[in-house]
Amino acid sequence: MHVVSSALDEGPLALPQTGHRIDRHDADRQCEDWLAEVWRHPGTRVLRVVDDRVRRTADGARPVLEPARGELPDGTVYLGEVDAADLAADASGGVHVVAVEEPEDDHADAAAEMVSTIMLRRDAAELAAVDAGLLTQAVAILAWHRAAGFCTACGAATEIRSSGWMRVCPQCGAQSFPRTDPAVITAVVDRDDRLLLGSAVRWDASRYSTFAGFVEAGESVEQAVAREVAEEAGVDVVEVRYLGSQSWPFPRSLMLGHLAVVDDAERAVADREEIRHVRWFTREELAAETAAGRIGLPPRSSISRALIEHWHGGRIEDADPRTGPQPASRSRDGSRYSSRDHRRDEGGDRR
């Protein structure tokens, strides 16, 4: 097969939540007493999560992990065992980590919280791999519990089992599990190895990204890539390559990253519903326009950014801190990205 993009020859995508080792103890966590035993263990550490946020350690670098104290809280979820050497915790050997959902504190000082808080969506790229992995897992499973309180078969309130990894309906016996929604996200290149990006209607006109959407019922991943690219950008995919994936727990997407080649570059046109404008970039153009602040790219925590930089062959520097590592000046809800991406997350197919 003729390879048109050097991005196809590169290694795997550089993604913030990969490269860690977390033993989820699948068999153990199904045992009735496992979670209570873990909670009683003096080495166990607790990640306290509010939405996608956790407290920062005093040195600012890592999520706070506390010893487990008092009674096992309702809704506690077992995350897994990690090597103490990978953690900020003052422990040795293997450390079991559990997640507890904290109530939202509406009275917290927003500015102080920006400094003292790690937000997964904003900060994942800056975290150690194991921290990003634990936080991603915690945010995902706790979001599921918030949404899975009632049986989808009969409507009765469900009960938690398997250390937080299953819910059971006491009325009809139906079991439910934390599933993810597959979504495709695609970097489109032409035969000259230029990259096609789109500016979505719901973003600033200067912000550009790759093309994304949920895999629909009855559809393969490859079909979803071709459909989304055709719908949003008007071009026909002739070759597609899977590059890597990212859990995106807002609330439960699994982003499947691809690079797709098209022959009909001149036909690229925005759908005007989701995408306002599409544009082809050479590597030099994209780097120069980004550095000059004329266009903004997705945050470094996103697979979209990883796909773009994978194609580019290296890091692209931002001109504007909105898209890079964050100063402590953004709004409490995670800034402009948060609310906008949230809509995308909820309706990933954006229709």
Ligand SMILES: [Zn+2]
């Ligand atoms: Zn039921």
